[in-house]
Amino acid sequence: MNSPYHILAIETSCDETSVAVVKNGTEVLSNVVSSQIDTHRRFGGVVPEIASRKHVESITVILEEALAEAGVGPDRIDAVAVTQGPGLVGALLVGVVAAKSLALALDVPLIGTHHIAGHIYANRLIGEIRYPALALVVSGGHTELVLLEAEGRFRIVGRTRDDAVGEAYDKVARALSLPYPGGPHVDRMAQEAEDAIELPRAWLEPDSYDFSFSGLKSAVLAEINRANMKGEPIRAHALARGFQESVIDVVTTKAMRAAREFGASQLLLCGGVAANKGIRARLTELCAEAALPLLVPPLKLCTDNAAMIAAAADLKWRCGQFDTLDLKAEAQLSLEQWSVGAATMD
Amino acid sequence: MKMGSSSDKKFATLALDTSTAMLAVAITRGGEIVGRSQSLAERNHSVYVSSRMKELMEECAVPAADIGIVAVGQGPGSYTGVRIAVTAAKTLAWIWGKPLVGVSSLEAMAYGFWRERLATASAARADAGKVWIVPLMDARRGQAYCACFSAAADGEWRREEADGIRLFENWFESLEERLAADPGQTPREIWFLSETGELTAKLLGGEGRIAVASQGASASAVRSVCREAAWLLDAAAVGLLAERRFLRGEADDVHGFAPNYTQLTEAEAKLNAARTESAR
Numbered sequence: 165m166n167s168p169y170h171i172l173a174i175e176t177s178c179d180e181t182s183v184a185v186v187k188n189g190t191e192v193l194s195n196v197v198s199s200q201i202d203t204h205r206r207f208g209g210v211v212p213e214i215a216s217r218k219h220v221e222s223i224t225v226i227l228e229e230a231l232a233e234a235g236v237g238p239d240r241i242d243a244v245a246v247t248q249g250p251g252l253v254g255a256l257l258v259g260v261v262a263a264k265s266l267a268l269a270l271d272v273p274l275i276g277t278h279h280i281a282g283h284i285y286a287n288r289l290i291g292e293i294r295y296p297a298l299a300l301v302v303s304g305g306h307t308e309l310v311l312l313e314a315e316g317r318f319r320i321v322g323r324t325r326d327d328a329v330g331e332a333y334d335k336v337a338r339a340l341s342l343p344y345p346g347g348p349h350v351d352r353m354a355q356e357a358e359d360a361i362e363l364p365r366a367w368l369e370p371d372s373y374d375f376s377f378s379g380l381k382s383a384v385l386a387e388i389n390r391a392n393m394k395g396e397p398i399r400a401h402a403l404a405r406g407f408q409e410s411v412i413d414v415v416t417t418k419a420m421r422a423a424r425e426f427g428a429s430q431l432l433l434c435g436g437v438a439a440n441k442g443i444r445a446r447l448t449e450l451c452a453e454a455a456l457p458l459l460v461p462p463l464k465l466c467t468d469n470a471a472m473i474a475a476a477a478d479l480k481w482r483c484g485q486f487d488t489l490d491l492k493a494e495a496q497l498s499l500e501q502w503s504v505g506a507a508t509m510d
Numbered sequence: 511m512k513m514g515s516s517s518d519k520k521f522a523t524l525a526l527d528t529s530t531a532m533l534a535v536a537i538t539r540g541g542e543i544v545g546r547s548q549s550l551a552e553r554n555h556s557v558y559v560s561s562r563m564k565e566l567m568e569e570c571a572v573p574a575a576d577i578g579i580v581a582v583g584q585g586p587g588s589y590t591g592v593r594i595a596v597t598a599a600k601t602l603a604w605i606w607g608k609p610l611v612g613v614s615s616l617e618a619m620a621y622g623f624w625r626e627r628l629a630t631a632s633a634a635r636a637d638a639g640k641v642w643i644v645p646l647m648d649a650r651r652g653q654a655y656c657a658c659f660s661a662a663a664d665g666e667w668r669r670e671e672a673d674g675i676r677l678f679e680n681w682f683e684s685l686e687e688r689l690a691a692d693p694g695q696t697p698r699e700i701w702f703l704s705e706t707g708e709l710t711a712k713l714l715g716g717e718g719r720i721a722v723a724s725q726g727a728s729a730s731a732v733r734s735v736c737r738e739a740a741w742l743l744d745a746a747a748v749g750l751l752a753e754r755r756f757l758r759g760e761a762d763d764v765h766g767f768a769p770n771y772t773q774l775t776e777a778e779a780k781l782n783a784a785r786t787e788s789a790r
């Protein structure tokens with residue numbers, strides 16, 4: 165396909181309203197993100213009903229900004245992509261209905277897109293992906309190791325059995341009375357700490373690529389309780405460092421082992437927790453030792469944004485796999501089934 | 511922004527409402543109904559809303575270029591439901607560059623009933639007098655989204671009470687008091703509308719009809735005029751009411767437009783309560 169094409173993408177799966185216009189699959193012309201974080205901070209976490217309300221209030225404003233910033237008129241939009249799932253269903257619905265309305269009005273194809281495919285293909289916006297590739301997806305809602313044997317073919321080789329990494333960070337932050345969202349504070353305190361309180365690592369079965377963080381979270385709470393009972397001050401920095409070291413150790417070790425086993429020619433780090441300095445630093449080190457190329461998108465492409473949704477939707481655009489106007493938001497959409505060509509193969 | 515007049519052939523209104531179990535889409539033009547599509551699709555409004563609009567536009571041979579305004583039921587009603595129609599309407603109005611006109615979903619329910627069931631007969635009566643119409647949507651725990659409208663025989667349509675979520679028992683009493691205070695103004699009929707036509711009994715404790723609940727001095731007067739009916743919201747009424755608003759020179763700001771939920775979210779209400787508590 166030689167003529168230029170534009171995909172307009174909408175992402176509303178959680179607490180960010182985002183719209184992007186991406187040219188030829190990888191050239192980000194605009195990527196407007198409206199965060200609701202200040203609203204949800206008052207409640208110590210994302211309140212789904214409020215998130216949905218905010219999306220409705222912002223959606224056309226953000227659409228307008230994204231088109232204006234891209235300098236592209238509606239008549240030059242060739243497809244509308246939208247996060248179909250997974251996510252908060254009430255939040256997803258707003259994006260899906262807006263996208264369907266646009267596809268109807270502009271008479272262009274609609275592409276329902278998997279949120280995690282978006283996080284993974286954010287990497288496509290910064291460089292070529294070489295297959296097989298292994299993606300480590302770490303975010304507030306997800307912790308997964310995904311093998312990509314070929315472009316757009318997703319196979320989950322490991323996933324969390326309880327909390328997502330970001331969730332564990334937030335819970336530990338709350339226990340340490342840090343403000344919401346707590347992940348960045350824990351990361352910072354871990355960097356500043358002079359020593360660490362040693363905490364357990366959940367390796368699970370020897371050959372498993374799955375994760376579990378609930379035991380680690382309990383260990384942090386137990387340490388806080390112990391200090392409180394004895395009337396000792398809580399060593400928050402050392403605890404943050406111990407927690408972060410345990411998380412990083414398990415996550416990066418499993419990622420490197422999977423990359424070896426599946427012969428990955430590249431490791432992709434993605435998701436909001438990819439912003440974590442500790443994880444980035446360790447993975448960079450390990451990949452250098454193993455001579456394994458590592459791709460990490462810049463911060464604004466790691467957190468939820470619509471440009472990444474356009475990048476994933478481009479996979480389906482190029483092979484003409486479109487959805488009808490009856491597309492349904494799915495809170496539990498499967499990544500593997502979203503694979504390119506999967507619907508026709510099943 | 512190009513605006514037509516009511517006689518302009520192109521001045522069609524695309525109307526939709528998803529605040530209730532009904533997925534309602536309609537096209538109106540110059541006070542007339544061009545076409546409508548009604549379907550009971552609980553929890554599936556988001557799936558079919560766009561294709562239903564597309565089908566209706568095709569059936570009625572009204573292309574997008576002929577649509578002069580986008581009309582939408584603003585709620586109250588199901589939170590998720592009302593967001594679907596509002597999001598669709600905002601997005602269409604924005605991309606088409608057409609005015610957006612919001613209408614109370616409760617008013618649309620009442621107005622549709624008046625227009626289709628009562629207006630003709632009322633106009634024929636010499637002694638007609640006013641009719642009150644009270645649309646109700648179940649909001650659980652004895653509460654209802656409700657409002658009150660009056661219609662005169664000459665067709666004058668007026669809002670008597672604002673949209674709100676109310677404990678129905680109290681509200682019913684206040685209606686009674688209002689009638690007792692001015693017996694000369696007792697309407698010829700008071701219609702209570704709901705999806706099943708039996709919501710008042712449920713809201714009043716299930717022991718029966720409106721008449722049983724009515725007590726006190728005005729009881730017999732109230733009893734004699736109360737009626738109940740099953741009535742489902744129809745988007746044609748949304749379109750017709752929106753046309754009237756638009757002809758009065760009214761339209762909504764597309765970006766700022768939001769559903770009328772009539773109440774805060776639970777989380778906000780709790781936070782406010784906690785703040786009030788700690789301020790004491």
Ligand SMILES: [Zn+2]
Pocket residue numbers: 279283303435436467468
């Ligand atoms: Zn995400």
